[in-house]
Amino acid sequence: MTSLNRLGAGAIVAAAMWMLCATAAWAADAPPAETKQQHDARMAWWREARFGMFIHWGLYAIPAGEWKGKKIAGIGEWIMERGRIPVAEYEPLAKQFNPVKFDARAWARIAKNAGMKYMVITSKHHDGFCLWDSAVSDYDVMSSPFKRDILKELSEACKAEGVVLCFYHSIMDWHHPDYLPRRPWDKRPTEGASLDRYIETYLKAQLKELVTRYDPGVLWFDGEWEKTWTHEHGIMLYDYVRSLKPSIIINNRVDKGRKGMQGMNKEGDFRGDFGTPEQEIPATGAPGVDWETCMTMNDTWGFKSYDHKWKPADDLIRKLADIASKGGNFLLNVGPNSAGEIPAPSVERLAAMGKWMAVNSESIYGTSASPFAKLPFGRCTQKPGKLYLHVFTWPADGKLKLPGLKNEIAKAYLLADRDKALSVSADGGVTIALPGEAPDKIDSVVVLEIQGPAKVE
Numbered sequence: 134m135t136s137l138n139r140l141g142a143g144a145i146v147a148a149a150m151w152m153l154c155a156t157a158a159w160a161a162d163a164p165p166a167e168t169k170q171q172h173d174a175r176m177a178w179w180r181e182a183r184f185g186m187f188i189h190w191g192l193y194a195i196p197a198g199e200w201k202g203k204k205i206a207g208i209g210e211w212i213m214e215r216g217r218i219p220v221a222e223y224e225p226l227a228k229q230f231n232p233v234k235f236d237a238r239a240w241a242r243i244a245k246n247a248g249m250k251y252m253v254i255t256s257k258h259h260d261g262f263c264l265w266d267s268a269v270s271d272y273d274v275m276s277s278p279f280k281r282d283i284l285k286e287l288s289e290a291c292k293a294e295g296v297v298l299c300f301y302h303s304i305m306d307w308h309h310p311d312y313l314p315r316r317p318w319d320k321r322p323t324e325g326a327s328l329d330r331y332i333e334t335y336l337k338a339q340l341k342e343l344v345t346r347y348d349p350g351v352l353w354f355d356g357e358w359e360k361t362w363t364h365e366h367g368i369m370l371y372d373y374v375r376s377l378k379p380s381i382i383i384n385n386r387v388d389k390g391r392k393g394m395q396g397m398n399k400e401g402d403f404r405g406d407f408g409t410p411e412q413e414i415p416a417t418g419a420p421g422v423d424w425e426t427c428m429t430m431n432d433t434w435g436f437k438s439y440d441h442k443w444k445p446a447d448d449l450i451r452k453l454a455d456i457a458s459k460g461g462n463f464l465l466n467v468g469p470n471s472a473g474e475i476p477a478p479s480v481e482r483l484a485a486m487g488k489w490m491a492v493n494s495e496s497i498y499g500t501s502a503s504p505f506a507k508l509p510f511g512r513c514t515q516k517p518g519k520l521y522l523h524v525f526t527w528p529a530d531g532k533l534k535l536p537g538l539k540n541e542i543a544k545a546y547l548l549a550d551r552d553k554a555l556s557v558s559a560d561g562g563v564t565i566a567l568p569g570e571a572p573d574k575i576d577s578v579v580v581l582e583i584q585g586p587a588k589v590e
């Protein structure tokens with residue numbers, strides 16, 4: 134054997150040993166393989182929930198869309214990027230973060246009273262500031278004057294109110310010195326920076342803190358579009374988080390499968406348990422695919438003092454019904470201000486949604502997509518044995534027509550008036566006789582009790 138060959142053989146042995154070790158480490162990290170039944174069981178609470186609260190909150194609530202007296206265009210939580218603010222100038226905001234009006238229990242109640250079953254809060258957004266007491270970071274709430282672990286308080290409050298606490302966690306980090314790529318205007322030297330070290334000693338360490346301390350129901354990643362983040366990273370991170378808590382649910386932004394803002398995955402084998410359409414509602418449902426539309430109530434996720442473009446409550450209620458009728462979840466955003474309050478216009482809208490849900494939530498929770506391709510008067514959701522007709526446009530002649538429905542109707546009634554049976558006639562389809570006045574001018578729900586699965590021709 135020449136020395137070169139000996140070196141080659143040694144290298145092969147070393148490589149083989151490394152691979153063995155790597156495989157072993159991989160196996161320890163990988164989530165247990167899952168049958169369809171186990172997968173359905175893991176997704177069950179989330180599919181039942183249908184409606185959750187998104188919360189974007191962090192240092193950006195202090196400038197609230199303005200920097201050095203200038204209004205910065207774009208969404209509030211991106212002010213650091215849009216305003217090209219150097220780390221050294223943005224970071225001191227932490228010394229001003231003192232949301233004395235923050236009341237975790239009040240937030241959990243606002244969500245619950247709206248009919249929301251879960252809450253997804255930014256544990257860390259792209260700016261890198263952490264809302265909990267992180268052992269691996271000084272850029273967290275403990276180094277602010279506030280000095281209270283916000284996520285701990287929320288985890289207790291959510292538990293008490295029966296709301297599932299979940300975290301949005303940004304992969305991208307504009308503050309951490311090891312994170313790459315740097316923003317083009319960030320002048321800190323990149324020499325010695327290491328994305329691998331960021332992932333191994335920071336991102337993963339923080340996720341371990343979040344999962345083991347606060348027991349989130351969902352980890353909602355974002356920032357995966359960066360060119361340094363790879364499909365392999367996505368696999369690794371998904372498997373790592375599942376290894377920490379096998380029953381956790383993870384969105385598709387952990388990996389590289391997402392097709393733009395529409396949020397569903399392109400063809401291929403990508404990690405992630407649900408699609409994430411952003412600011413849009415898919416035109417149709419996606420059979421066999423779990424998805425969640427995330428949406429703002431005005432035009433920003435993080436608080437901006439001068440964004441008053443609020444969507445009306447009527448519109449938000451119909452959007453909730455529309456999304457449920459296509460088999461999706463609705464994650465509706467609030468952006469609390471720097472004092473720690475959810476803005477009044479958001480609270481008002483959530484109260485209006487809660488009022489509608491108090492009567493009609495049966496037509497949202499645990500429902501699946503409509504069996505009808507299209508309905509002229511509104512939307513339809515269903516559960517075994519029941520069709521829920523969401524009537525947006527109350528028929529002037531009092532006749533609600535469902536052409537093509539072939540089931541026999543055992544019973545028909547309004548959720549707003551359950552004891553009063555509505556008369557039904559079969560005429561090739563089904564026609565329901567409605568009272569003259571809609572009980573709810575935004576969305577009145579008519580229940581049809583049927584035998585077996587819906588048959589629509």
Ligand code: GLC
Nearest residue numbers: 208210211355356411427434
């Ligand atoms: C976008 C934005 C981000 C926001 C997210 C919510 O990806 O970058 O600021 O948190 O949408 O889906």
